[in-house]
Amino acid sequence: MNTVILRTIAPALTALMILFSLFVLLRGHNEPGGGFIGGLIAASAMALFGIASGVQAVRRALYFHPVSLTGFGVLMAAASGIPSYVNKVPFLSGIWWKIPLGNGEYFDLSTPMIFDIGVWFVVVGAITAITLTLEEVE
Amino acid sequence: MLVAVLSGFILAIFAPTIKRFLGYRAGWVLALLPASIFIYFLSLYDQVMTQRAVFELYEWVPTLGINLSFYLDGISLMFALLISGIGTFIMISSGGYLKGHVNQGRFFAFMLMFMASMLGVVLASNLIAIFFFWEMTSVTSFLLIGFDHLRKAARRAAFQALVVTGLGGLGMLGGFIILGVSVGNFELVEIMQFGTEIKDLDLYFVILVLVLLGAFTKSAQFPFHFWLPNAMEAPTPVSAFLHSATMVKAGVYLLMRMYPILGDTIEWSVILGTFGAFTLLSGTFIAIRQTDLKRMLAYTTMASLGLLVMLIGVGGEGAIEGAVLYLFAHSLFKGGLFTVAGTIDHEAGTRDITKLGGLRSKMPITFFAALIAALSMGGIIPLVGFIAKESMYHALLHGNNYTLILLAVAIIGNAFMFAIGFAVALKPMLGKLGDMPKAAHEAPIMLWIGALVLGICGLAAGFGITYLGSTLIHSAVSSINNENASTELHLWAGINMPLILSLFTMGLGAIIYMNYHRVRIFADDVLNWIGWGPDKGFDQFFAGLLAIAQWVTRNMQNGDLKTYMRYIFIMLALVIWVPMFIYGAFPSIDLTKLVTPTFYEAGILLMAVLGLYAVLVAKSRLTSIVSLGILGFSVALLFMLFGAPDLSFTQFMVETLSVVILALVMTRLKLDKSDRKYGLYAIISAIIATAVGTGMTLLLLRVMQTELDMSLSNYFTKYSAAIAHGHNIVNVILVDFRALDTLGEISVVMTTGIVVLALIRLKPKVDNNKDQNEDNLKGSVK
Numbered sequence: 001m002n003t004v005i006l007r008t009i010a011p012a013l014t015a016l017m018i019l020f021s022l023f024v025l026l027r028g029h030n031e032p033g034g035g036f037i038g039g040l041i042a043a044s045a046m047a048l049f050g051i052a053s054g055v056q057a058v059r060r061a062l063y064f065h066p067v068s069l070t071g072f073g074v075l076m077a078a079a080s081g082i083p084s085y086v087n088k089v090p091f092l093s094g095i096w097w098k099i100p101l102g103n104g105e106y107f108d109l110s111t112p113m114i115f116d117i118g119v120w121f122v123v124v125g126a127i128t129a130i131t132l133t134l135e136e137v138e
Numbered sequence: 139m140l141v142a143v144l145s146g147f148i149l150a151i152f153a154p155t156i157k158r159f160l161g162y163r164a165g166w167v168l169a170l171l172p173a174s175i176f177i178y179f180l181s182l183y184d185q186v187m188t189q190r191a192v193f194e195l196y197e198w199v200p201t202l203g204i205n206l207s208f209y210l211d212g213i214s215l216m217f218a219l220l221i222s223g224i225g226t227f228i229m230i231s232s233g234g235y236l237k238g239h240v241n242q243g244r245f246f247a248f249m250l251m252f253m254a255s256m257l258g259v260v261l262a263s264n265l266i267a268i269f270f271f272w273e274m275t276s277v278t279s280f281l282l283i284g285f286d287h288l289r290k291a292a293r294r295a296a297f298q299a300l301v302v303t304g305l306g307g308l309g310m311l312g313g314f315i316i317l318g319v320s321v322g323n324f325e326l327v328e329i330m331q332f333g334t335e336i337k338d339l340d341l342y343f344v345i346l347v348l349v350l351l352g353a354f355t356k357s358a359q360f361p362f363h364f365w366l367p368n369a370m371e372a373p374t375p376v377s378a379f380l381h382s383a384t385m386v387k388a389g390v391y392l393l394m395r396m397y398p399i400l401g402d403t404i405e406w407s408v409i410l411g412t413f414g415a416f417t418l419l420s421g422t423f424i425a426i427r428q429t430d431l432k433r434m435l436a437y438t439t440m441a442s443l444g445l446l447v448m449l450i451g452v453g454g455e456g457a458i459e460g461a462v463l464y465l466f467a468h469s470l471f472k473g474g475l476f477t478v479a480g481t482i483d484h485e486a487g488t489r490d491i492t493k494l495g496g497l498r499s500k501m502p503i504t505f506f507a508a509l510i511a512a513l514s515m516g517g518i519i520p521l522v523g524f525i526a527k528e529s530m531y532h533a534l535l536h537g538n539n540y541t542l543i544l545l546a547v548a549i550i551g552n553a554f555m556f557a558i559g560f561a562v563a564l565k566p567m568l569g570k571l572g573d574m575p576k577a578a579h580e581a582p583i584m585l586w587i588g589a590l591v592l593g594i595c596g597l598a599a600g601f602g603i604t605y606l607g608s609t610l611i612h613s614a615v616s617s618i619n620n621e622n623a624s625t626e627l628h629l630w631a632g633i634n635m636p637l638i639l640s641l642f643t644m645g646l647g648a649i650i651y652m653n654y655h656r657v658r659i660f661a662d663d664v665l666n667w668i669g670w671g672p673d674k675g676f677d678q679f680f681a682g683l684l685a686i687a688q689w690v691t692r693n694m695q696n697g698d699l700k701t702y703m704r705y706i707f708i709m710l711a712l713v714i715w716v717p718m719f720i721y722g723a724f725p726s727i728d729l730t731k732l733v734t735p736t737f738y739e740a741g742i743l744l745m746a747v748l749g750l751y752a753v754l755v756a757k758s759r760l761t762s763i764v765s766l767g768i769l770g771f772s773v774a775l776l777f778m779l780f781g782a783p784d785l786s787f788t789q790f791m792v793e794t795l796s797v798v799i800l801a802l803v804m805t806r807l808k809l810d811k812s813d814r815k816y817g818l819y820a821i822i823s824a825i826i827a828t829a830v831g832t833g834m835t836l837l838l839l840r841v842m843q844t845e846l847d848m849s850l851s852n853y854f855t856k857y858s859a860a861i862a863h864g865h866n867i868v869n870v871i872l873v874d875f876r877a878l879d880t881l882g883e884i885s886v887v888m889t890t891g892i893v894v895l896a897l898i899r900l901k902p903k904v905d906n907n908k909d910q911n912e913d914n915l916k917g918s919v920k
Contacts, residue, residue: 024787029863029870030864030865030866031866035872036788037787037788040795044791044795047795047798073888077877077880078881091878092877094863094874112874118884119880126891127891129894130799130891130895133895133898135802
């Protein structure tokens with residue numbers, strides 16, 4: 001699929017899609033979205049980039065092997081349960097911290113958010129690993 | 139006690155390192171652990187004698203009643219002393235026996251792990267903990283029997299031992315669980331207080347059979363005995379330890395432990411008595427046929443175990459006392475004889491009794507150790523074996539007609555064992571020098587020290603029997619009977635009926651010894667005439683099992699995706715339709731309730747139907763896939779219209795990606811581009827598809843008509859924002875309320891990813907993809 005149009009537009013489109021995927025990931029707690037959907041969007045961005053510019057370009061851009069991203073994601077999601085031990089609540093209970101930003105506002109950091117980011121990594125990694133390997137042979 | 143059990147496992151980790159620094163002499167150092175465990179238990183001796191038991195408890199899974207609890211009473215103290223005491227000398231002799239072996243460090247590690255597991259079995263008080271350590275002994279003995287893993291015979295023997303004892307272990311676990319659930323307690327100490335209540339349970343017989351399955355397989359009772367002689371493939375120190383005093387005695391230990399709980403019923407006496415007696419007789423009979431020293435000993439071990447099981451079956455204070463004494467004596471003399479057999483093998487290069495001879499003057503210390511062990515095995519005064527035999531004869535004499543039959547069995551069995559014991563000890567030693575591969579001379583101290591000390595222990599126990607009888611033996615008998623025993627033992631009890639029977643046994647044994655060659659040929663002829671044994675049966679069973687598995691695989695897993703899909707969808711259709719017919723759970727269809735769709739809803743439906751139509755008529759596979767995508771997007775739109783934005787969102791993405799992935803897969807598979815659908819294949823596919831489709835529709839309609847339990851939905855709606863600070867309920871459920879489920883799911887996603895990757899890379903016939911794979915590897919390293 002070496003069309004000039006696709007090759008020209010793919011990097012920009014991929015960047016936009018990944019940005020959108022992050023947006024979907026982060027807003028997920030209150031509006032439609034979340035780690036799973038976000039991850040799917042990012043994965044299709046990777047697939048698109050791979051089709052347009054070749055697998056090697058994606059692998060270079062990713063830097064890490066996609067499977068490592070997956071493993072990291074599972075680890076991150078599991079690790080988000082560790083604070084439960086400190087607070088002596090059941091494993092993976094949601095725990096929230098308010099982090100002051102200095103200007104009187106607060107940033108709500110929470111373990112479910114860390115968990116959701118882990119899910120995002122898992123989905124991106126696993127699907128990218130599959131699509132890239134499939135694309136590679138052509 | 140926890141430390142005593144766990145230290146073996148911990149030291150096992152370091153054993154290979156210690157071996158690397160010290161070489162074979164590591165045996166001396168590593169023997170310090172069992173020696174100190176022995177001393178530790180010896181220090182508890184008086185405490186156990188006065189208090190009857192020492193108890194320790196560590197919580198493990200308290201919600202299920204599973205604890206790491208240890209219970210030290212007379213019988214477990216005796217076992218612990220035997221295990222650690224004999225273990226000490228086994229570690230030393232392993233040093234000498236396997237001197238120069240590449241994997242000697244590993245061997246030490248396995249041995250230590252086994253010893254720790256065995257200590258766990260006899261000390262654990264919780265049924266589940268017993269099972270845990272029990273299985274650990276199976277696993278470690280698998281490693282030990284298969285130690286020479288390059289030899290096929292060793293691998294087969296290891297596998298066989300694992301399968302047989304593992305099967306028994308699972309049976310035992312079943313029995314334990316039924317028992318524990320029935321009485322609501324898994325602690326042995328507390329179950330023992332129940333008394334006859336357990337024997338009146340409806341499931342008593344089931345529990346009994348399952349527990350006996352565990353004990354019989356472990357203790358090599360007929361027809362599960364065949365793994366034991368095959369296990370002689372293991373290095374001799376293994377046999378001396380596992381197959382004399384420990385592993386095989388675990389079953390006997392279990393029976394002794396279960397005696398106050400399950401014992402003393404008609405079922406108990408009949409099953410144990412019959413199997414024990416038969417094992418005793420067949421064991422001695424097969425033993426006399428053997429010419430290999432170790433196999434002779436293995437079959438007599440089987441016979442001795444039969445004798446023990448028989449005595450426990452008879453029950454009552456006298457028989458239990460006989461069993462405890464015999465167990466003690468047997469552990470000492472059999473451990474010694476196995477060590478002797480190993481020493482002879484090591485020095486003379488053969489274990490064939492027909493080739494060995496005249497080693498008496500070359501190996502005087504080994505000869506002495508062998509002789510003293512054989513005297514105990516033959517039950518000759520003043521060794522402890524003599525007292526054991528007197529005691530069991532006494533008990534069997536003072537019973538009923540049933541025990542008199544068993545008495546006859548015991549006399550015949552003992553006579554045979556007398557003959558075989560002396561054959562093992564004397565035949566290689568006496569006579570003229572045999573035709574042996576190596577010029578034998580006295581073995582190094584590491585090899586004979588164990589046999590010598592065990593033999594002397596047997597002698598000392600004989601002289602010190604009055605003391606032992608009032609302490610250890612008394613305490614052991616009391617704890618098995620769960621009441622205070624009146625044990626009183628003397629080396630010389632005067633001339634009485636047991637002594638006369640004992641002399642008769644020796645006489646019979648001597649006659650067999652004189653005619654050893656003739657008896658052996660007779661046994662050989664009879665067994666050849668029978669021809670078939672459980673050992674062969676084991677092979678036949680596994681050959682059959684493999685044949686069935688291959689047949690199933692050939693038919694179910696033929697590598698054709700279409701076949702797989704067909705099976706899956708036929709099953710799915712059955713799963714939907716069969717219950718619907720059985721329960722008559724069809725939805726009631728009321729056409730008047732149908733709502734006219736709005737024009738855009740109708741438009742989406744039309745689009746879905748068109749997509750479907752395109753799938754069916756498309757000429758090429760690629761078109762079919764893309765058309766299927768149309769259907770998927772239409773469904774996503776429907777989700778959107780009916781208020782499930784998250785679902786719709788996901789559906790869109792999943793559809794997109796599956797079209798992409800399917801298209802990529804298509805290009806890789808190099809399939810026929812056209813997608814032919816006609817003939818019988820199309821008809822069958824159409825029937826299956828229609829069955830699944832209509833079934834699913836009816837099911838969903840039916841689901842809509844049932845009363846939905848809304849309590850969960852209400853709960854999530856109510857608390858999602860309140861306690862989880864999120865308004866998107868779907869997401870909050872995923873990452874907070876049910877986060878553990880999600881964690882499991884993403885682990886599955888990860889595994890799937892890795893597996894798919896492996897499948898794609900897996901190229902059965904490499905043509906020009908080799909370079910590609912190497913590139914991929916470089917990519918992944920980077």
